[in-house]
Amino acid sequence: MASNQTAGKVMTNGNGGENMASVRSGNLVLGGVGGQGIITASNTISYVCIEAGLNVKKSEVHGMSQRGGAVVSHLRFGAEVHSVIVEPGQAEWILGFEWEEGLRYLEYLKPGGVAFVSTERRIPPSAQVDRRGGKINYPLDSEVPVGVVPVDTYRIVGKAASERTASAQTVLLGALSVEMGLPVELWHKAIEATVPPKTIKANLLSFENGRSWYEERKGGATARQGASSHSEDYPNRSTNGNKAASSGIKKLGSSSEAVMSISSWMGGTPRVEITRAWCKGCNICVSVCPERVLSIDSQEIAVVSEPDRCTGCGLCARLCPDLAIDILLDEAANDEPVQSLAKKLGDNR
């Protein structure tokens, strides 16, 4: 059986490795965006650990994140586990299912730990505007931090786009399995038990692809210095373009501040104003407003239906194709609502 051979190989590697032979305890943090299968993946890992006779505890924060919001799961396993929460600096592994969401949890990584972070990027519209500073709040082209292994999940899956989405994230599990060193057949069994039945085949394949990709990478990485290998894995940067991209980011921040210059708006109440004669009722502002401030009236024109909810983020104005939206600042003598607004924004992240 192919799986037996693979398993045997892993065990050999594990026995021959320095710290790899049958990891018996560990801490994991999984982060991503709702809908990516983070909970499923943590279930799969738990299943593997339980099958290996280990005690597992996991927790997750998902709440209203089913589509697009942040999801995080903590998972601890060992002979006996008491607390479910991983302390900062204590995670052996981090699985990031989305680039920024993976980097977000790096503080949990133990020195020497490995963070497998997918290069998939899902930039929410709201990331365009840090609601306070007017900066772009997404690490577009930042350096790959120490300990992070960028994983181009979609490329590693290497199939048609329609099939990719169902199984791309399992690539991360494949890579993780190399580090954890538990028998590969347990992983297969766990995947079969936890993913939707229709996607078992695709997920098993993705798992194997991820596993062999990481084994190959590990083998090659010893010959190279760690940081330089990143440029190959993180594909939108050539060695040459790297400098340009990172220096670009610096400019990006400064010019966006100049453009937006909204740091002063905390001194007043933001108000949406719509030039009705220009609006063509395309519905974009209604769709993008995070606070549901806007709606379309009976004349197919956007109106401000919930003015008090406006945080002045500016998304509607920036994305209005008709240039029909302005955000004005009403400077009020009473700064009480402003303070509550500031508080609200402070809680935002």
Place this chain on the structure above:
Amino acid sequence: MKLMQGNEACAAGAIAAGCRFFGGYPISPSSEVAEEMAKLLPKNGGVFLQAEDEMASLGAVIGAALGGSKAMTATSGPGFSLMQEHIGYGYLAEIPCVIVDVMRGGPSTGLPTAPSQGDVMQAQWGTHGDRVAIALAPSSVQEVYDLMIQAFSLSESLRTPVIVLMDEVVAHMREGVDLTVPDKASIARRPLPTEPPGVSFEPYRSGDDLVPHVPDFGVGYRFHVTGLMHDERGFPTSNTDVAAALLARLEKKVHLAKDLVAPESYLMDDADIAIVAYGITGRTAKAAVDVLRSKGKKAGLLRPRLLWPVQDEMLKSALANAEVVVVAEMNRGQWVREVERIVAGDTWIYPLLKAGGSMITTDEVVSHALSASDRSSAADGARSSRQDLRIG
């Protein structure tokens, strides 16, 4: 006096007229204009651009003209065809620029190094839509120099593209040229706006002179230039009255050129046989007039320097007393149609047409004029059908 080629004189005339931008693409037999401009422009503080094609050439010329430069391009038949859209643009958007077309044998690639006068109709009708062209036709190297200066003057003062139709013979012939730089005051410069910038400023409004005082880009006025029908603000309009008025004004404006370019008239006062010819054919015809006079025939030459717009009144009066009109041109019959349109019914017209890449000779003009005169007498004044002589 300096011995030089027509194409070189073309470049020298342009520089003397203040041209400081040339955009062009190599094509025989006009390439020497570009080569000469490439030498002269940097010495005179100008810019030479070899463009990627003829559309880009004239596009760049129009762009430079909007930036304030006097600008020109030079090309030949195939390139002239490609430029037609931008000539129309320059006309509607009222951009001063000069386009030199050294005519070669066509259609298509045709006879790249052989003379022709086959682009005469294209100069007027090549662009889609209603456009009135200004086209000048020099017949000597000296006149190339002089007419280039006049072309820039017309183009600047009327804010319209001006075409200089050279034929391959004039372009490559070498003659002595007096390169006197004209008095600066005589070199026209586009009229500048008198009104300050502001919301009420309308760049395309014109007064009695019919020429709008459009400012150059980047001098404090913000305005729109478009190839769409536009109102006096310069903004696009689909108002049919505005569009009709614009077309009418443009036509009227370009017709002002009729009074600004005098034809050459040689022994026309008592001429029974009037020979009408332009460009290099005009010189052949002039020699033929002398031969005919030596044979006792009262022949004369009318050589228009301005082919478009046609100087109707001038032609009508100049040809009023002629018994026979011979129109000689190096094509299958183009400008003769205009002569027919104007003097038909008053006199007999005998076209002498020769296409295919060789010049009309003096002998051919003489013998055609003589036989025309004979037939005219035989017909005893009665109007008969046109007697063409087509050579080749």
Place this chain on the structure above:
Amino acid sequence: MNAEVKVKAPTRAPMVGAEKRLLRHAMMPHMLCPGCGHGIVLDAMLAVLSARYDNLDNVAFVAGIGCSSRIVGYIDACTLHTTHGRPLSFATGLKLARPDLNVIVVTGDGDGVSIGGNHLIHAARRNIDITCVLLNNEIYGMTGGQAAPTTVPGAYTSTTPQGNTQHPFDVSELVKAAGATFVARASSYRPQVVGDIFGQALDHVGFSFLEVMTDCTEYFGRTNRFGDGADMLMSQSRYDPSIDADLASRATVEELTNPQPVRPVLPKGILHRSSRLTLEETLSVSGGRCSSANEIEVLDGDTRRGF
């Protein structure tokens, strides 16, 4: 809330929208369709310019023909609406005559890559110091939704009723290969990024090219059932699966027969940046040598010198 404390007369400092002072208000509303991404890009560009300039006296916008090109008519600058495909040639002449002007070309995928493709690659090759913004909506919008050289395989258009079978251009790669010294791509979904890159493109000395992926809702979106403007805009947030894969690997037969065409998800950001002499530098034209004032001075000299 304390009803006693009366709100003083509100000052109405625009937080977002100050850039609209640069619009030609008499021309608004613009003629673009509901949800058209071009308007978003217009606003993003104006935001950058508004932060830099009091007025646009010395900024010239040059555009060709098509929906994209029409946006320049709404900008209160020196605006030149040229012929189809040729804005870069007009801009080249203008910039050489007036190197002091900031010349920005706005073009589209049909205008810039199809009929004007030659001018695009030559402008890139010459490295003339202008900024070219190409709005790529993958279709001919103004003429009624015909296939463009950027239309993805499988897409329905009015001239590909069975689905497009032709291979599209990767425009940014094309321009990069032609020698442009600044090449970037952004999408109308992230106007902030469009603005940031546009600002960098303006700062760049040499030919700077910014391709912005935008949505044609009325033709491309409707014909291919991509939903309304909001749906199409959101679809741009999808993951970019093959940052380094070229288009060839994606135009598979599988996709050609796919009834729902897949819009390309192309790498975004600054794709290329390098430095070499600009056309103006090689021609030694800097500082408005062709200005009318200068010309008189030159005429005073002996034009026969050098003959």
